Amino acid sequence: MIGAGKVPLQAQAAAKAPETMTVQVAKGQIRDAPSVIAPVLAVVEYRTKVLVYESKDGWAKVQVPGSTRLGYMFLSALTEKSISASDAGKAASGVSATEIALAGKGFSDAVEESYRKASHVDYSWVDVMEHYEYSPETLVGFLNGDSQQ
């Protein structure tokens, strides 16, 4: 399967019409091959629509947006549902500086900010734990018993 992403799009698309799916993770990675350690071709943002040509064993073969190139994403990073922009996307009509700032952050952020103040719940450890972030290459190496990881 390695290198399949370089096959011309026309040849790939001949078999079956692609399906449109939506990215449901904050940053979805499109890789050159269906492997977590294959090179990353592109990063696609939450709510981006992508064309999916086929899916197998938890991987989706997708077209890199704005390109004719094909790559692979985790199928769990995609949803068949359309994700409504209940926050930032619909907030363009806001007029005041506060509203624009709020729109930029999104309503989810605004609720969290307000909840933090009202409940006095401390989020600092949640922020600390979210900083522990490792590349798939490091993780695969760690699981395989690579003493360097």
Add this chain to the structure above:
Amino acid sequence: MIRKKPSPAFFSLLAIAMIVFASLSSCLTLSESMDMLASQAVSQGLLDRYQAVMLKTAAKAAVEASRGLTPEEEYYVGRAVAATIMSNYLPYNRPELNAYINKLGQGLALYSSRPAIFMGYHFMVLDSEEINAFASPGGHILVTRGLLRKVGSEDELAAVLAHEIAHVALKHGLASVQGARVTQIAAEFAIDAGKATGGEIAAFTSSFGDSISELAKILILSGYSQAYEFQADLEARRIIASAGYDPRALASLISRLPSHDDKGGSGFALTHPDPASRLEALNRQPLEPIKGPVARKVWPMPRQEKPNERATDPVLASFVRADRFTAIKVYF
């Protein structure tokens, strides 16, 4: 027979019926239908402009609420739940241990049925003697030192983390909260950020807080349903086997956990089914063939890797795992 002249209310009801019928046949959304209805009601003097706005807002909230939570909202709920749990338990600030737990846990998550979630999986150890672990819908997984002390190998630790990953991957968190409560959380998110007033945010925040408290209470006090626990065990066993760990490690760990009969049982003993019933449920289901995004051969078969994914020799790997587990255990 005297025929009365139809009242304006009759016409407005007729209008509602016609618009609802039109929405069914022309695929208008409920929200769009209510917009039309409200505008018509205003033009007929049945509603004032303020009431019309209220009606439109209510319709929009109902539509938004029925959609369930978006992955982003699920993540924010997860953050709040994790923060609440970490207000009840002290986090254990040992960067070496937390780095180790995150490498192991995030690596295992690659083999779960949902390897990619909104912001990924994150792990933290809690400084508590209680034997317990928690998983928020946003992928925040918390494990107590009490539970770590029950673990005798990296394989068993992998089993603990994989069980919690499974709860996230199988979406057990929000499924455990009553449907009405999820609907309520969805409604709370369903207003435009640019148009939200401070008062609206405060009102929604209060209700959001109630929802978070309810979910945190379920995780801390009552736990998931037995069915979800058994599902998480099966998925955990599949995850660790896929990642090259001994699938029998899950059963060996469960057999050492406190049973419901143990005096003073708390945490796991209260929030999980009795170990005997978990073992029985595991034994009833043989391990299925391993498939998935990064599938490997089942342990202890030697793994066949792609050239650039080639693993260290499995025997050598087991020594490395044993060595680093011994080194990290001093922090438990």
